[in-house]
Structure formats: C-alpha cells, structure tokens
Amino acid sequence: MNADAVLQARELVRHIPVTRGVLFKRTIGTIKVVDGVDLEVCRGETLGLVGESGCGKSTLANLLVALDKPTAGRITLLGERLDTKRGRRLAAARKHIQLVFQDPFSSLDPRMRVGEIIREPLVVHPELVPKADRPARVRELMRLVGLNPEHADRRPHQFSGGQRQRIGIARALAVQPDVLVCDESVSALDVSVQGQILNLLEDLQERLGIACVFISHDLAVVEHIADRIAVMYLGKIIEHGTAQEVYDHPRHPYTQALLSAGPGATAPGTAPRDRIKLTGEVPSPLDPPSGCTFRTRCWKAAEICARETPPLRAPDGPAGHEVACHFA
Template sequence: MAEGTGGATGGVRGGVSGGGTGAEAVGEPILRVRDLYKHYPLTRGILFKKQIGAVRAVDGVDFDLAAGETLGIVGESGCGKSTVAKMLVNLERPTSGSIAYKGDDITKLSPRALRAVRRNIQMVFQDPYTSLNPRMTVGDIIGEPFEIHPEVAPKGSRRRKVQDLLDVVGLNPEYINRYPHQFSGGQRQRIGIARGLALRPEIIVADEPVSALDVSVQAQVVNLLERLQDEFGLSYVFIAHDLSIVRHISDRVAVMYLGRIVETGSDAEIYDHPTHPYTQALLSAVPVPDPAARERRERLILTGDVPSPANIPSGCRFRTRCWKARERCALEVPLLAVPAVFRDTPTPAAHDSACHFAEEKRVVPPETPPPENRPPESRPGE
C-alpha cells in the first residue's frame, strides 16, 4: 500500500543549528527529572533467593523539559534511554529519584491521581508492527484511550474524533475500519502517533519512533512530528540512535552512556562544539554526505566493549574505552557540569560535560559549498 504523505510538510530544515521548532526553554519546566535510578536485582537460588548484585540500567539521570521544547536523548544500545522513557510514562517504577510533572512527583501519586497525569504524558513506541494489536481495527486502536478517559470524548462523538485524528496524521479517515496488517510501516507509525494524540497530551515520549522505518519514510514521520508540535503545543522527549535525526528535531540534546548523561547542551553546542570524548566518538561515526568533508574528518575508533551495567567501572564509567583516561579517571567520578577550562570563557563549549579532561574538538567538518555558492576567490582556476 502506498505510504501516506499528508503529514510530510516540508523538507529537512537547514541552517546552522538545525534545532526543533519548539518554544525556547523559559519559565518553570513542565517536566523535571532528578536523581533517577532504575536497578534490576540479580538473584541466586530457587527457594531462598539471595540478591548478589544489580543491573544498573539507569544510574542517576537529571534533566528538565520546558513547555514546547524537544529534548533529544542519544546513546548506544543498552545505555538506558528506553528505560528512562518507560519510567517517564510510569511503565517502569524507578528504584529511586523523582519525576515531577508541573511540580507533582508522579512516582508518589495515588493510582487515581496518576491516571489523570497519564493523560498528559503519552508515548510513541519504537516498533510500529508490535505496538498495534493486530486483532483490533484502526478505529478501535485510536479510540481505546477514550474508554479509559471517557470525559475526553462521549461515546457519540468518538468515531468522528478518531477520523479527525487520522486526518491530522495524514491518513485517509475512511481507513477507520481497516486492520494494522493492511498498512505500511510508516502508516502504522502514524496510527501510533494518532493514538498518542487522542487525549490531547502536553508531553509525548517518542522512543526511537523512526528507527524501524525506511529513510524516506523517516523524514515524513519526523516532519509530521514537527508539524504536530506547532499545532498542538507539544513537548517531546525524543529518543533515537540516528544523531542526524536528533539534531534535526531537537532543541537540546543529552548524550547517555551506561546509565548516565555524560554531556548535554543545545544542538549547536553538542554537534559543533562537543567536549566529551564519547560524544566526539559518536559524532565521528555519523555518515557525512559531502565527499570533501568526509575526507577531512577525523575518525575516532573506540576500543573494547561496553562494560556490563552489572559491573560498572569505578570512577568515570567511560574510562575503559577512552584515549584520555588517566589515574584520576579511575578514582574520581566526574560531575556533569561546565568544565573548569570553559567556565570563564564565552564559548559554545561552555556546556555541561562529565569529563575530567574535557576538550573542545570539532569532529564533523563543515560541508564544502558547491562551486556556484563559493566566494569568487575560492573558486578553482581564478
């Protein structure tokens, strides 16, 4: 079946920052996460179980999300991104820490109060094939939230609301009686987005929403998310592996490694002025379309494997793969703060980085402009 294109308005944004279209981070954050931990116990024994350790999936995460803002979270598989997402919507209960939505810690709310909050924080899942019930029609899938929150849509108006949601995400409203297997991957993800919008939330947690889609379809879905953010005033927590997509949609970016955020800042600060070695290594692996720029860039190849979250290294958890590691790195845990070398300097490198030896390094060189766009003095043969 042909891919729906109604939501794909406009191409990938250009410009230096490439940031999202959300509002600037001003005022009190709509979501405030502090000291968030999620440890899964490791036990031994059958009848008498004894805890012998823990998998430290999330190990102390802090961040704020402003109204209308997009926060991108990137990192390798297993770094804890999806676990953070599940805790934000209370699919996983944190071991400790707080998740404050408009000042109320949702980890301490009663089931009734939590039900009301959940209406305002919705999730779009990674796999558009397994996140939809194959035995339910599209109308039943998108309208299911109305069964839990009937105050949003009385029974008589639900079909009309579902059709409106299909239209909003670029699908034909007449598809309401079709089943998920009758749609392509991109169309299924649009159905998942429509389900997330059904209750008119303020925050959407998008857990790798385009990683299972073709490249051309990824652009359509990302453009759809941007349009919906402007139209409905949404705030996004956008999780992805693809750093170019994260830069395209995000206002701020947080880089995670082994359960913790190791660097955070605006999209321009992270992509053009990275200071943490892990961020620099990630950026050096991003494909560069410009052949000339690709030849000039420096590849940073990490050695060794990612340590087990059940046996995290002492001190800096990245030190076992870092080319800058010193004795101090094994003894002292680096704080996520502006490095001392940049604190008194008005530079984009003055953003939070958890490294004892933080150093600015431009990994991805700027693309070479085509000859017709270069200044006269730079054209060959003149």
C-alpha cells in the same frame, strides 16, 4: 529548575537487583540501568536522548511515562510529582504523558480496526470526549497525522510501516498529552519514511505545543528534530547542550566518537571530523568500571579517571553546555 519545564527528572535511578536461589533468594548484584539522571523539557521543545544499545534509554523512557517505578529520584510532570502517584491519581496523570513505541509492526493489535486502536485511550479516559463525539475525534486525529479517515475500518496489516507509525502517533495524541516520549520511533522505518515521520512530529509539536523526549541510538536522526541533546552512557547523561553546541563542539570523548562515526562526519561541503574509532564493548551495567564508566574505551583516560567519577557540569556557566569528563 526551569520554571517553564513541563517534565522534569531529578537524580533518577533505576537499579535492578540480581538474585540467586529459588526458595531463599539472595541478592548477588545490582544492574545500574539508570544511575542518576537529571533532565527537563519545556512546552514545544524537543530533547533528544542518544546513546548506544543497552545504555538505559528505554528504561528511562518507561520511568518517565510511569510504566516503571524509579529506585530513587523524582519525576515532576506539570508541577506535580508523578513517581509518588498511585491508583486513580496515577491513571489520571498518565494522560498528560504518552509513549510512542519503536516498532509500528508489533505495537498495534492486529485484530483491532485502526479506528478502535486510536479510540482506545478515549475509552480509558472517558471524561475527555463524550462517547457520541468519539468517532469524529478519531477522524480528526487521522487527518491530523496524514491518514485518510475513510480507512478507519481497516486493520494494521493493511497499512505501510510509516502509516502504522502515524497510527501510533494518532493514538498517543488522542488524549491531548502535554509530553510525548518517542522511544526509537523511527528506527524500524526506511530512511525516506523516517524523514516523513520526523517532519510530522515537528509539525505537530509546533501546532500543538507538545514537549517531546525523542530517543534514538542514532545521532543523525536526533539532529533533525532536537532543540537540545543529552548523550547517555551506561545509565548516566555524560553530555548535554543545545543541539547546535553538541554537534558543532562535542566535548565528551564519547560524543566525539559517536559523531565521528556518523554519516555527517564526511558530508560534502563540511569539514570532515577526525575519525575516532570506538573500540571495545559497552561494559556491563552489572559491573561498571570505577570512576568514569567510559574510561575502558577512552583514548584520553588518565589515572584520575579510574579514581573519580566526573560530575556533569557546565564549565562555561550554569546555563551552558554540560559535560562529565575530567578533561573536557
């Protein structure tokens, strides 16, 4: 374990039983949504988590912020177990880790004024800011994320998409969290606005020293913001390393395919990557392939791949670039 880790997950599992029958429910299968994930993030650092739709990113995000309970494994936040906390102790721990949602259009209550939306977490955690000081704190938060504090009486529909995402970020920052988990937080925005929000997140992180888990299906978006990258496939991390290592020397065939399909693949002035076309659908997490779960789409697959699950390991040493592939 890294002694500087603010948030750490070990062997995290979220399996969802599939049942049949109304009166007499019986389990007919298990959806392996998150299937043994290890990750950690340090103060001021961003871990980018990437993978195709349905690979388990949002489920993992909900586990990390304690909105969902893991089937197995453990989560440690600021040196204390988070997954075993209940009731008031869990509520108190939640202020240290906040989720920024994907959709700035549906995640804000349209009936509430923006000032109320940002103030709400301070009402939930009244010990943080005395009541009389909360209006000033809301104005400070609005300024921090680049919103005009004079607009605190407006409602969400009077703001643009990018401004609404700034409201969501201000709300998450209200409790001065140690960790932000951003689940597809710029995916619903235009590319130019995405850039502004990514810059804002980077700037805030630098100023406030917050750790960030930044989730996206798009490697190009994560490239802008992540220090380290974890690539996820069917509930498992299959590659992990510094952003530079993963971009410049992807080792897992899945990461190579994701990168070869991305916009940077043929960027002017860079050596074009070999085009690798990912074929086939992502298998169902209800019935994942044996051995390496990527084998049904992998052009390198051999007999061992169906027989043995490749562990995530760093061939170059313990601190190195980790890959789960028999032939990395």
